[in-house]
């Protein structure tokens with residue numbers, strides 16, 4: 467299908483995911499024609515499928531979100547899949563973008579791929595300064611290679627292929643699976659079930675780990691800015707300031723408040739917490755976008771919980 471829109475076409479890989487759907491919810495605010503791809507359109511692990519699919523659209527831009535993504539426990543169990551699938555997806559997408567002469571590609575890394583032993587706060591220059599945390603080394607090395615791949619296309623072919631680095635993302639349309647989901651959607655699902663069944667809410671880990679989170683719709687706005695307004699070639703971290711770092715216990719409190727959950731909460735310390743700290747420095751983003759207003763965490767959680775209640779059990783579980 468060729469696109470005849472008067473606006474430039476942006477092909478979004480991973481368009482059915484958490485961030486892809488956040489983009490869909492905001493697209494009316496922008497002068498772009500967005501085309502959203504999912505794994506039914508093409509298995510991006512296959513070069514041929516990727517090429518055939520991308521050739522159907524006369525895209526000028528690509529926002530590359532597709533990835534094999536999982537929470538802490540999912541990542542640990544499936545290192546080979548996380549490494550191989552993400553390496554293949556990223557290599558094929560960039561290769562095809564280069565072949566088709568796509569004007570700009572914005573790719574998505576994650577702050578969870580930074581070195582485990584590193585001086586905090588984390589900034590963009592520290593990405594390759596040591597091994598990642600052992601719990602997700604497969605995903606991390608594949609994502610780090612995406613930064614290397616983009617840099618190689620920049621250096622050899624002058625391509626405008628760049629990487630943004632969000633912290634943990636949450637919001638409507640997340641994967642709320644109890645086993646495969648990230649921390650916030652899994653907690654929301656579990657709290658919902660505990661409230662419904664009137665049983666204790668059992669939470670893996672101690673709750674001491676601290677994280678910065680970004681609401682998916684905030685990230686979607688920043689992704690579009692990075693396409694239009696970010697002229698550098700270096701990766702850029704995307705999250706609120708260091709003062710927004712909160713413990714998992716505080717996250718649990720917000721979710722409890724949103725559900726008005728009054729049952730018992732039990733912490734199961736036999737499960738690991740992952741990295742205790744991952745403090746991230748967002749100075750580069752603030753320098754470029756001093757006026758950007760992030761959605762307050764309690765408001766983002768309130769909206770996500772409401773969305774989950776409205777869409778259960780049809781949402782991704």
Ligand code: NDP
Nearest residue numbers: 480482483484485504505509510531532533535574576635
């Ligand atoms: P989701 O897991 O919600 O969605 C993943 C998307 O990738 C889906 O659209 C899925 O399609 C697609 N996909 C997966 N495998 C393939 C494949 N082989 N071929 C084609 N498409 C495929 O991801 P998010 O929206 O959460 O993440 C977006 C980006 O942000 C990713 O690059 C991720 O690494 C990064 N990120 C995510 C964080 C988070 O907390 N969620 C944190 C930091 C970075 P389908 O629906 O058909 O399966």
